[in-house]
Amino acid sequence: MSSGVLLLFAHPRPDLSNCNVKLFDAASATDVTSVDLYGTYPRYDIDVDAEQQRLRDHHTLVLQFPIYWYSTPPLLKAWIDLVLEYGFAYGVGGDALAGKRLLCAVTTGAAESAYGPDGVHGHSLRELLRPLERTAMLCQMQYLPPFALFGAQRVAAADALDPHTAQWRALLTRLNDPAPMPESALAGDSLNPGGQLLQMEGA
Amino acid sequence: MEGLLGQACLFLGAALICVPLAKRLGLGSVLGYLIAGVLIGPVMGMVGGEVTDIQHFAEFGVVMMLFLVGLELEPRMLWAMRSKLLGLGGLQVIGTTALVAGVAMWLGQPWQIALAIGLILALSSTAIVLQTLNEKGLMKSPGGQSSFSVLLFQDIAVIPILALMPLLALPELVGHGDHDDAHHGTSLLAGLSPWFKAVVTVAAIAVVVVGGRYFVNPLLHYIARAKLREMFTAVALFIVIGIAMLMSLVGLSPALGTFLAGVVLANSEFRHELESDIEPFKGLLLGLFFITVGAGIDSAVLFDNVAVVLGLTLGVMFAKGLVLAVLAWVFKVRGRDAWLFALSLAQAGEFGFVLLSFASQNAVLPGSLVSLLSLVVALSMFLTPLLFIAFERWVQPRFEAADQRQADEVDETGTVLIAGMGRFGMIVNRMMLSLGYSTVVLDHQSEQIERLAKFGVKTFYGDASRPDLLEAAGLADVKVLVVAIDDMPRALELVRYARREYPDLHIVVRVAGRMDVYRFYNAGATDIIRETFDSAVRAGRCTYEALGLHPYLSQKSAQAFVRFDQHLMRRMAEYWDDEIAPEDNPAFIEEGKRQVAMLDDSLRGKRGILHDASERGWVPPGELPQADQS
Numbered sequence: 044m045s046s047g048v049l050l051l052f053a054h055p056r057p058d059l060s061n062c063n064v065k066l067f068d069a070a071s072a073t074d075v076t077s078v079d080l081y082g083t084y085p086r087y088d089i090d091v092d093a094e095q096q097r098l099r100d101h102h103t104l105v106l107q108f109p110i111y112w113y114s115t116p117p118l119l120k121a122w123i124d125l126v127l128e129y130g131f132a133y134g135v136g137g138d139a140l141a142g143k144r145l146l147c148a149v150t151t152g153a154a155e156s157a158y159g160p161d162g163v164h165g166h167s168l169r170e171l172l173r174p175l176e177r178t179a180m181l182c183q184m185q186y187l188p189p190f191a192l193f194g195a196q197r198v199a200a201a202d203a204l205d206p207h208t209a210q211w212r213a214l215l216t217r218l219n220d221p222a223p224m225p226e227s228a229l230a231g232d233s234l235n236p237g238g239q240l241l242q243m244e245g246a
Numbered sequence: 247m248e249g250l251l252g253q254a255c256l257f258l259g260a261a262l263i264c265v266p267l268a269k270r271l272g273l274g275s276v277l278g279y280l281i282a283g284v285l286i287g288p289v290m291g292m293v294g295g296e297v298t299d300i301q302h303f304a305e306f307g308v309v310m311m312l313f314l315v316g317l318e319l320e321p322r323m324l325w326a327m328r329s330k331l332l333g334l335g336g337l338q339v340i341g342t343t344a345l346v347a348g349v350a351m352w353l354g355q356p357w358q359i360a361l362a363i364g365l366i367l368a369l370s371s372t373a374i375v376l377q378t379l380n381e382k383g384l385m386k387s388p389g390g391q392s393s394f395s396v397l398l399f400q401d402i403a404v405i406p407i408l409a410l411m412p413l414l415a416l417p418e419l420v421g422h423g424d425h426d427d428a429h430h431g432t433s434l435l436a437g438l439s440p441w442f443k444a445v446v447t448v449a450a451i452a453v454v455v456v457g458g459r460y461f462v463n464p465l466l467h468y469i470a471r472a473k474l475r476e477m478f479t480a481v482a483l484f485i486v487i488g489i490a491m492l493m494s495l496v497g498l499s500p501a502l503g504t505f506l507a508g509v510v511l512a513n514s515e516f517r518h519e520l521e522s523d524i525e526p527f528k529g530l531l532l533g534l535f536f537i538t539v540g541a542g543i544d545s546a547v548l549f550d551n552v553a554v555v556l557g558l559t560l561g562v563m564f565a566k567g568l569v570l571a572v573l574a575w576v577f578k579v580r581g582r583d584a585w586l587f588a589l590s591l592a593q594a595g596e597f598g599f600v601l602l603s604f605a606s607q608n609a610v611l612p613g614s615l616v617s618l619l620s621l622v623v624a625l626s627m628f629l630t631p632l633l634f635i636a637f638e639r640w641v642q643p644r645f646e647a648a649d650q651r652q653a654d655e656v657d658e659t660g661t662v663l664i665a666g667m668g669r670f671g672m673i674v675n676r677m678m679l680s681l682g683y684s685t686v687v688l689d690h691q692s693e694q695i696e697r698l699a700k701f702g703v704k705t706f707y708g709d710a711s712r713p714d715l716l717e718a719a720g721l722a723d724v725k726v727l728v729v730a731i732d733d734m735p736r737a738l739e740l741v742r743y744a745r746r747e748y749p750d751l752h753i754v755v756r757v758a759g760r761m762d763v764y765r766f767y768n769a770g771a772t773d774i775i776r777e778t779f780d781s782a783v784r785a786g787r788c789t790y791e792a793l794g795l796h797p798y799l800s801q802k803s804a805q806a807f808v809r810f811d812q813h814l815m816r817r818m819a820e821y822w823d824d825e826i827a828p829e830d831n832p833a834f835i836e837e838g839k840r841q842v843a844m845l846d847d848s849l850r851g852k853r854g855i856l857h858d859a860s861e862r863g864w865v866p867p868g869e870l871p872q873a874d875q876s
Binding site: 086088091124125128129 | 805809862864
């Protein structure tokens with residue numbers, strides 16, 4: 044088992060997925076531990092102990108999901124509720140995740156311009172995902188800005204997913220390496236190309 | 247009588263010695279039979295003139311084979327093949343006839359004889375080719391399908407060719423013609439006016455189609471209710487032989503008639519049962535036919551003309567292969583399929599013998615030419631298995647990569663075989679069909695099948711624990727086998743057989759209780775479903791709710807119970823022994839007692855075992871039981 048990235052993928056309708064399944068398959072071909080949550084727990088009976096052990100075994104957690112109503116799909120929310128337990132992830136004696144990294148790799152329906160003070164959604168993606176950022180903070184994890192594919196349906200329709208897939212693979216390879224990420228990358232709105240990380244590292 | 251038994255012993259014995267050996271050496275069964283024939287015929291001289299009679303009898307194997315081929319082919323599929331059938335088949339017959347006749351004329355034959363030779367040699371051997379394609383699993387490949395189309399067209403073409411032959415008769419041969427009409431032209435219709443013949447012919451075909459559709463099925467239901475295995479075999483043989491007889495009476499090809507009957511019955515629920523009943527007869531008769539081909543080689547004529555015969559045989563095969571290769575190119579059959587198509591059909595066939603004797607009876611060909619051409623036909627049939635071997639050795643490996651991709655495509659269609667169509671199997675079947683998965687369903691209760699058919703549910707008749715029937719139903723091609731028959735010993739036998747033959751098959755089995763779970767687990771079932779467990783759990787959940795437990799909590803508790811029960815069952819499995827009855831197995835009983843005690847403890851505890859230790863996250867921190875953090 045890889046001790047680097049643990050990738051948890053949550054999509055309730057993989058049969059209708061335009062991009063996420065392809066991105067998950069691309070990730071599974073790299074050297075990360077990839078888990079299809081809906082495939083593992085089709086009846087929502089999450090094995091908390093096994094999930095916690097998996098977390099202990101990896102230094103970076105990546106959550107991959109399509110954004111629904113500014114949040115995660117329901118099974119991933121249940122996973123967060125049940126697995127990030129008091130005494131394990133937070134609270135007294137709860138430091139199993141301290142120092143590990145958390146990244147959200149998401150897809151959105153709306154174009155990038157919809158995010159930001161002037162966009163339809165009124166806030167940047169990073170701001171909208173603040174609850175997940177706070178979750179990471181409470182678990183003493185290092186939160187990385189989201190890695191996003193905006194306007195996923197349009198990208199799929201234009202058959203233009205390849206550049207994003209390449210960036211995604213490069214990012215996962217980089218994250219498999221426990222070496223700290225550059226400070227400047229952590230402050231940005233996203234880890235997307237154009238964001239600083241991938242340019243700086245020449246990935 | 248003794249003569250008959252002696253002959254039977256001789257033929258069977260020769261086959262028993264040669265065929266397994268040939269198969270072992272990778273030569274295929276057809277070559278084995280042919281060699282057996284050569285051994286008892288030309289080499290040891292143990293059989294003589296009676297071979298021709300036996301051959302006529304054994305040709306019935308071809309009739310049976312076409313019935314089986316028809317059973318595999320629904321009318322819809324036959325219709326979809328029509329362009330290949332007419333295009334490929336028609337052009338093959340015309341092209342080969344023209345080429346061979348041209349060469350014969352160039353060699354100095356008059357055009358009538360040349361045309362007759364062309365027509366005779368244009369036909370290929372349905373018996374050898376289909377048998378070998380099936381044996382090597384190439385039947386479903388595009389090359390195999392193209393070959394089959396051509397063979398089918400040829401079988402149809404025999405009828406007009408038979409009609410054409412007398413017109414080619416040469417005046418100078420008429421006096422010498424052999425007018426023995428023992429096998430052909432015994433038609434009831436001889437001497438009747440052509441339009442009357444046509445009416446009777448159409449009527450006979452209508453009898454086969456309408457009878458097959460409306461009469462045979464009720465008959466089979468009636469026989470099935472008698473629950474006598476041999477009666478079923480009898481009725482299957484009756485159908486095939488009866489149709490063959492009807493067709494001969496009106497002067498049509500028996501092979502074509504039974505093929506048609508097969509197609510009509512392809513939608514019948516008794517299809518697999520008929521298949522498995524006819525199959526052994528077909529196999530033996532075809533084997534006998536191949537032996538007679540080997541035994542019928544006239545060594546005297548062969549040794550006198552060895553160079554001529556060999557030259558002619560190779561020439562004919564080359565010419566036929568050439569025509570086929572061109573057709574493959576025109577019809578966009580490519581790569582290994584083009585090779586298979588060209589190599590597999592390059593021989594002359596059993597209809598060649600029929601036409602040769604017919605031609606000599608009708609004063610079309612002189613006797614010396616007939617015996618020479620008989621040798622060419624036999625020799626080309628003899629060489630065909632070698633061409634198949636060449637195909638496997640040298641052609642197949644070159645296209646291996648392409649082959650694998652094809653295999654994947656076929657996998658996608660993966661069907662489900664459901665054994666047992668009671669209430670349980672029916673639900674599984676409905677679920678599969680509702681998502682568009684194709685299923686094959688077997689049940690051995692004729693009444694049940696009839697009842698289901700009224701509701702439009704398609705079920706095949708047959709005892710699912712019989713291996714031959716399972717194979718006929720396509721066990722080799724399905725992805726999942728669902729076993730839902732009530733008779734547990736037979737279900738167990740079925741699972742053991744399927745697991746032994748197909749290690750990768752996914753087997754879902756419905757069982758009665760816990761003890762069966764262990765038995766079927768050891769037999770190799772993949773998923774074992776206790777028939778009452780899930781419904782009992784649902785009943786328990788409803789009872790929880792009725793007692794006032796919150797519906798969501800009821801659901802969660804039921805789920806936790808299932809998990810707990812599975813955990814206990816896995817622990818019990820370690821103490822299970824197939825050889826010892828559970829009540830005589832002290833270790834098994836001991837573990838059972840421990841489990842009962844565990845449940846008692848949990849009932850006395852504060853939360854109980856079912857108040858689920860795995861959803862601590864939704865329990866307020868203050869009420870957490872001490873979590874095990876190992």
